[in-house]
Amino acid sequence: MLAGRQPAGRKRFWKEADVVQEAEGFAVRLDGRTVRLPAGTALSVPSRALAEALAAxxxxxxxxxxxxxxxxxxxLTGIAGSMLERIPQARDGVIQSLLAYANSDLLCYRDAAGSALARQQAEVWDPLLQQLEAAHGCRLTVTSGVMPICQTDDVLRRLYHVLGTSAQEELAVLGVVVPALGSLALGLLMFEAGMEAQILVHAATLDEQIQMATWGVDTEVTDRIAALQDEVGCAMRFLALYRQG
Structure with a gap:
């Protein structure tokens, strides 16, 4: 480290973190003072289970x-901050940002038709797109190659409705998962019963995993996949804790 340069981050300034029940929910406190988010909102959530995880x-x-x-x-605090401050202040902007992923969705761009990779992509991705269609009536257009495509107006309207009727905690976790996976489809499938982070990450990193199966393991890629697994798993844990109450 260069002389005079401070280590990254902020210095810990508290000794104890706990949870206290208040009228609006369960607040996280540091040495008896409620944590405040950047815009001044109290870090208070309606779920004790989530509040305890935040305090941890x-x-x-x-x-x-x-x-x-x-x-x-x-x-988890970062997702809570988005739920409590960003979503209420800029809800439609958040929805439009998520909706933009529909036209660049990872699952919709395949390798050249007839290739071995395209067949493997279809084997993994087609059932997921079919599950999305069954859940929300959205049949996404799929193409071969990298030339951009636009989903139909009907599909975009349906996806906008899904996002527009989503709760604040759902939009907050989508704000983490969709950019991380590069797929709005995978993000929305996160809410389906029985869906696991491992399934979503496997689908999002299919091409890299196929390449490693052919050419050997790349530790940089495996580290990235592991970090992605942690990120998606954390978002899904946030939602599960929120719903636990």
Whole structure:
């Protein structure tokens, strides 16, 4: 580290993190003071289970040798902040940003027709697109190659309705999962019964996994897949805790 340069992150400034029930929900406190998000909103959620998980993040943050912490140490808090501040203030903008992924959805762009890779993509991705259609009536257009396509107006209207009727906590987790996976379809499938993070990540990284099966393991790729698994798993855990109450 260069002389005079401070370590990344902020210094831990609290000793204890706990949860207290208030009129509006369960608030996370540091040394008796409620945590405030960047815009001043209290870190308070309607689920005790989620609040306890948030408090656990704060208890663990900054316990390393440096005594410092970064936002990546508080992933659940980051999603809660989006739910409590970003979504209420810019809901339609968030919805439009998510909807834009429909025209670039990973599952809709395949290798050249007839290739071995295209067949494997169809084997994994087609059932997922069929599941999306069964759930929401949205049949996404699929193409071969990288030339951009536009989904039909009917599909976009249906997807807009799905997003527009989603709860704030659902939009908050979609805001993490959709960009991470590069797929609105996979993000919406996250809400289907029995869906697991591993299935979503496997679908999103199919091409890389097929290449490694042919050419050998690339540790950079496996590290990226593992990080993606953690990111998606954290978002799904947030939603499960929120719904647990």
């Amino acid at each position: 993040e704060w208890r663990a943050a900054g316990l390393g040798e440096s005594g410092r912490f970064v936002p990546a140490d508080l992933p």
